[in-house]
Amino acid sequence: MTPMGEQGMPVGETAAQLGLTVRTLHHWDEIGLASPAARSAAGYRLYTDDDLERLRRIVVYRELGLDLDAIRAVLDEPGGDVAEQLRVQRAQLARRIAQLQHLDEDLERMIAAQEHGILLSEDEQRATFGPGWDTSWPAEAREAYGGSRQWQQYAERAASRSADDWKAVTRTVAAFDEELGAAIDAGARPGDATADALVERHRAVFSQYFPITRQMQVHLGRMYAADPRFAAHYDAVRPGLAVWLRDAIEASARAHGIDPDTATWE
Template sequence: MTDRAMGDAAESGGLTVGAAASHAGVTVRTLHHWDAIGLVRPSGRTTGGYRLYSAADVARVHRVLIYRELGLPLDDIGELLDAPAVDMTVPLRQQRAQLLDRISRLQSMVDAVDRMIEAANAGILLSAEEQVAIFGQRWDPAWAEGARDRWGETPQWAQYAERAAGMTPEDWRRIADSVATLENDLAAAKRAGVRPGSAEANALAERHRASIGAYFDCTLPMHVCLGRSHAADPGFRAYYDAIEPGLTFWLRDIIDANARDRGIDPDSATWT
């Protein structure tokens, strides 16, 4: 409240509820409620029975607003304002501790959002050197950027970014170890002549689909699209064929056969 308004309240015998509400930046309904619960009661009344707020009343309104901004409940504010002379810093210190805790939680949320943004932009929250160290010398860090360019506008990429934001290098290392084991099993099955569509091949195809599930929920049609995309990409062909010659197309074939056995026509599969 300005000095002029305080003076007006003193000289006129008080401000009406509308004027007091306007000066304090609250609604008339709020002042009516605070009067009803005994939090801020006007000192005077007009001859017609209307509320009149003195300078002291309006100052109390502002004190209530300060404490409410700090997050104190109205009941606690009333007790604080009406208490005899005590150490008023006690509740304020308690509230300060709560505010610091809230700030800490909000900062953690901001950090998590920042990591999601970074994951969505970078594709993976690892440096190129860390990627090669974890995924092996055959890994090309450009693949993450290429995947972002291709899939960055899809819900699956958003899901991946959300999961990747919470992954540590140790998490990635566990995933890499699991994928390496799967790739070795795929290569061994290819060398052993396992036929696409056989129970063993279908189980391997499902393991491959489950490995993609570490990044996003991969449906059978999506799996078919990925298998064919990898077979058409020279970089992926070089990666898989370095593990076992012809592995890329064999993997595509077992993915197609697995989908077909589960009621999906690979030739009409779409990214759904």
């Protein structure tokens, strides 16, 4: 027998014994799920042994994941199939476990992307990005930009990209290089309509990595011309292309009210 007064146990003691809150017991009483059988002379709830046994069963089923309506059906419906109720709950639990496993896999990929940038092996990187790809570049990029918002955005996109997705990005970039080369061949000059259109196209293409503003684009253009690796890439497409692209980006920035010399990375 549970230690209690002559009529029953007060609500506070009952809640403490079962690891519940008084508010929970009041709620269960209000909805008719577990109402105390007795009241004190002052009108306070008192829980009998039978009440406590019902409460213990409710706690067990609630910990198994049944909602209150399902618990009521298990406890109160004559001939209710408890095993079937539990099978339904188990099936729901299996679906939730599968969802959590997928979430865990997604989180693992997100962590790896934040730490490494590209979730491809070195061999996969070379196969995806071509023989000119340097597999040390992702680590260098993280070292330089790992704390930035742009790196976070880049990693969020990288986390969901497969080798085929990266190949599609690479094809888009390569096609843009050809557009730049064709513009040079056609005599386009920084500031003209063709160059301005290509500057817009550049921002769209490279925003596949992270969103690029016009001011950020100015910094990228200057990096293309100043960094020997980027300059070599663009000048291999057409001699002088790195400087041409920088100048085209700066001309477009001026047309949009941005002074390239004071542009900030934002």
